[in-house]
Amino acid sequence: MVLSRQAADGEYSLTDCLLFGAIMSATDPVSVLGLLSDLHVDFDLHALLFGESVLNDAVAIVLTHAIASYDRRGAGRVFGPPAFLHSVGFFLGVLIGSFLLGFIFTVITALISFSSSPVSPFQLSPQHPL
Structure with a gap:
């Protein structure tokens, strides 16, 4: 109900805008990875973009948590130095x-x-695969 009123009025808080940005930053690499899988591109390129996508997802999760904790503190529409320091501390933690x-x-x-003993290729037999 509150969200529909906000959409009609066009008034979004800073927290709403930051949460939207955090969500959108995580969806872009996912769509690119889906496209690259369909096109069967080079494995190294796919691995690099997958690593970047995982990193973006992790940053989006941490950013969403930091923004939500900022909103729970009742900071309202002002993003002051205490909220910034709290977010930086959360990221560092x-x-x-x-x-x-x-x-x-x-x-x-x-x-x-x-500490485990090495297994030589001669110890393996076709009847007992690893």
């Missing part, structure tokens, strides 16, 4: 947390890989 999580899983995977 997600950046550091995801880096640490990736590092921890990398170390665990490396320890498992290095």
Whole structure:
């Protein structure tokens, strides 16, 4: 009901505009990837654009969360320095947390890989595939 009134009046808050921008930034690479899959382009180009698409999706998710938390604080239509600092702090927290999580899983995977005994090709048989 509120959204239909806003559309009729043409009055959108800053939060509404920022959320729309965050959603639209994530949909563009998805459509490009769909087109590239249909055209069967080079694998390297597809992999590069897929990585960029995943990064855009992650940024859109974090940005949407930051904007929603800004709106919950009751900031209204003014985006002041406290809201900006809160958003920057949230981004830095997600950046550091995801880096640490990736590092921890990398170390665990490396320890498992290095501690297991190597399998030579002569130990494998056609009756027992990996």
